[in-house]
Each structure stands twice: as structure tokens, then as C-alpha cells.
Amino acid sequence: MKVAFFSSKSYDKEYFNLHNQEGKHDLTFFEVSLNPDTIELTNGYEAICVFVNDKVDAQAIERLSENGVKIIALRCAGYNNIDLKAAHEKDIKVVRVPAYSPEAVAEHAVALIMTLNRKIHKAFNRVREGNFSIEKLTGFNLYKKTVGVIGTGKIGIAFCNIMLGFGCKIIAYDPYEADGLKEKGIQYTSLDELLEKSDIISLHCPLTPKTQHLLNNEAFTKMKEGVMIINTSRGALIKTSDAIEALKKRKIGYLGVDVYEEEEKLFFRDLSEYLIQDEILLRLIGFPNVLITAHQGFLTQEALTQISTTTLNNITSFEKGEPLENEVKWENPD
Template sequence: MVAGFPVVCVFVNDMLDNRVLETLAAEGTDLIALRCAGFNNVDIQSASALGIRVVRVPAYSPHSVAEHTVALMLTLNRRLHQAYNHIRNGNFTLQGLLGFEMRNKTVGIIGTGALGPRWRRYCAASVAACWLTTSQQNSTCTELGVEYVPLETLYGESDIITLHCPLNPQTHRLIDDTAVERMKQGMMLINTSRGAVIDTRAVIVGLKSSRIGYLGLDVYEQEGDLFFQDLTGQVIEDDLFVRLLTFPNVLIRARWIMFE
């Protein structure tokens, strides 16, 4: 398929390891264009050695991602997805649909690149405090009145934690058993970054113990086998994903809605 094509365009779940890159180089490809911001799926060292240039999307619209994050938070908090299904089924009772006021809550943001300041502005009237953690501090965030704290503090004091970090060796399964154990009881966890930032097994343990009271995902650790496909009427063989679907306080919105 690639023979004679100098450019190949790939997406986030296309794995370009050394074997694939060698094949591309042998067939004349010298440029790989990623339709995504992350590039952890490309062996960059091999690409460089083979003389293949790699380009990526510099960033998704931070406004759109911030809005999507807030939408997940509000939907989980006010149980809009449950209420919608209740009404569709003719159930007009109110039990189990009570949310909480976010205006007195502390939000922890992990990763504060282009998105952090936008997200803080959207939530300015909704949260009492906003704590950030990242390897590099963003001056715009500090000007908005937020505070950088150690990761352990963020875990232990945040009512809501939202993930906006890239996937790399430092962030792979950042949310593991230890992280979950440090979190406040009943906290809300939102992931709009990359699926493998979360260890799904650890999060399921947190949901079962009610340590995690709400979970909103638009990415999933093994999404490559699920997303972009219509699996209606088929058996989903991913046991962890199926287990997530059994929790009423979990909202999964398949990512890659087309952000403007």
C-alpha cells in the first residue's frame, strides 16, 4: 500500500515500531504525518536513523478540550446520563440523582500546558481552589491564582482530579494503586489525556471501594481494539472495559469527537 508514497499519514493507535519504519523507508517513505498531538506510538530514534521525518498536530483546541472536560464533570456530578435514561424508560423518580455543589470543591489538574489556563477560566466561578502539578510550571496558571503542589498533596486534597498530560514513560499508568490509595474518599477522576495514564485495574479497585466516587473517561487504555468500531450485538472481549460499564458512576465517552 505504501510503495512509492513519500508521505504516510497515521493516527494515535497506529504503531510505528522499528520493523514498520524499516518497511516504510525501504518503500520510499521519508515523512510521517501524525493526525494527533501524541507521538508515543512512533519509535522516534529509529525514524531518525532511517532518515524519516515525523510531524504532528501541535495541539488540539484547548478551548474545546476544556469544555469537554467540564461537560464530563457536570454530567457525572448531576447524573445527567442516568436521568436521561430514566426518562427514556418512563422512570420519573428522583432517587439516586442528587449531585453536589462544585463551588466549594478543590480541583487538581495534572498537566498544565496549553489547556490548564483555559480550563481554570471555565471553572473560575465553580471551584474554591485549584492545585496543579506538572514538570514545568505555566506562568499563566499562577497569574490566575492557582497553586503548584506536590503530586502527593494533589492526590490527598483534591475533590476532583482531571488529567491533561501527555503519555510518556513518566506518566504511563501514573494513576496506579498507590495513587488511588492516596485520594480522598468519593473523589471524581476525569481523564481526557491518554488512556494509558490510568491503570484500569487500579481504578476499578478504587471504584469498588468508593474511593473513586465518579469516573469520566474519553480515552481508554486498550481503546485501539474498541473505538471507531460499531460493536453492536457483538461480545466485547475486553473484561476490564466491560467491568467499567457495570458501574453507574462511570461515564465513558469515546474520544476523538471532532474538536473545532
């Protein structure tokens, strides 16, 4: 099957070509994102493969259908950038990678915690400049701290297991409780109780209309003074403008994010020679207690292997007319 990849990077080409055994599929990689200006590139392809910031709205679906696209393969778990209703109406299948090394993202969340807490990034820069002072690098012990985990899917569970190893007390919020966590001493609470009691809050839930701006002014007022907030899920879970106000008031003591709600035009690109126009992001970067990485939580060898093999298997199953194990279906609210 001919497959057009959008927003592709060198690692996409490397791993997808490696696992495209015997050249089963004809893969074409476009570095550009899928948007109204690039959608004509899909002409002649039965399948497209997109990533988190490709725009696949109703208008795009209409054009994809006209161009003969039969299946949209997401090489990620989230699908909030796809208009599922429009895809359903045009009989275009949507598949995803529901889990790709959950440990990769969970470990990155822990890396953000440790770096922010012990100020590793600041110490690194100091030593490179010959400054061996440890003034103002004081952190805190993770041992016995209360860590609130919002979302206990596979990534959330992996994160819980790591933090248990630090000797933390874990409390969690999720409408669907995960089997086995309670036996490990993890307590499920209401969202309000989690916000009030946590020293560290880590987000591991999907972006939906209900979770958009889950952390906003109202939520920040319920938190402890100096709370640490970590987000490796989706940027719009946090209302960034409200987070900036909470940082200014020192309600948020540390903020570590691998995602940003307006990342579409920024992340996965080298903009070092350009003037960044996003005033909110520039304000965030200016805080000494904020650490931002550019959506790299998934970027491990193991995760890339799982992403490529699962995506290619999804496309192969469609081509053979087999049941689609990882299909994302539109659910009629009526």
C-alpha cells in the same frame, strides 16, 4: 505530494478535502489502521498521515522506509505510538499537530464532570422511558470544590480557566509551571499534595515512561474518599485494573474517561453487533458511577479545522524543503 491516510473517518475526509486547497496534495483515505497487515498500502506514497492508535514501531518504520515514505504526519498532539529513534535512523521526518483547539478537550472534560455529578445520562434515559423520578440523582455543587489539574499545557490551562468560572479552588501539578496561572490564584503543589487535597482530579499530561500508570494503587490510597477522576489525555495514565479495585472500595466515587489504555482495538469502531472480549473494559462499563466516551474530546468543528490545516501545512513545508515548525525529533538520552 501523495499522502496515505490511515484510520480515517468521514470527518477526516470532509475536513482534509475541504482544506486541501487547489488539490495541492493527492490524498488517499484508508479506513484501516496502520499495522503489519496493512503497511504495504504505503507503497508509492511519500507521506503517511496517522492517528493515535496506528502502530508505527521500529518494524513498521523499516517497512515504511523500504516503501519510500519520507514523512509521517500525526494528526494529533501525542506521539507515543511512534518509534522516534527508528524514524531518525531512517531519516523519516515526524510532524504533529501540537495544539488543536485546546478548549475542545477541556470542555469535554468539564462535560464528563457535569454529567457524572448531576447524573444527566441517567436522567435522560429515565425520562425517555416515562420515569420522572429524581430519586438517587443527587449531585454536589462544584462551587468551592478543590480541583487538582495534572498537566498545565494548553489544554490544562483552558480547563483551569473554565473551572475558575465555577468558583472552584484550583491546584496544579506540572514540572514546568505555566505563565499566568499563579496570578489567577492557582497554586502549584507536589503531586502527593494534589492527590490528598483534591475533590476532583483531571489529567491533562502526555503519556511518557514517567507518567505511565501515574494513577495506580499507591496514588489512589492517597486520595480523598469518593474522589472524582477525569481522564481526557491518554488511557495508560491510569492503571485500569487498580482503578477497578478503587471503585469497588468506593475510594473512587466517580470516574469519567475519554481514553482507555487498551482502546486500540475498540475505539473509533462500531462493535455493537460483536461480543467485546475485553474483560476489564466490560467490568468498567458495569459500574454505575463510571462514564466512558470513545476518544471524542477533540471532535469539534474548530478542532477538525485546525488539525487538517496544520497537518497539510506540515506536509507542504516538508515538500518545499522549509523548516518544520511542528517536527518531533528523537533526543539521544546520552
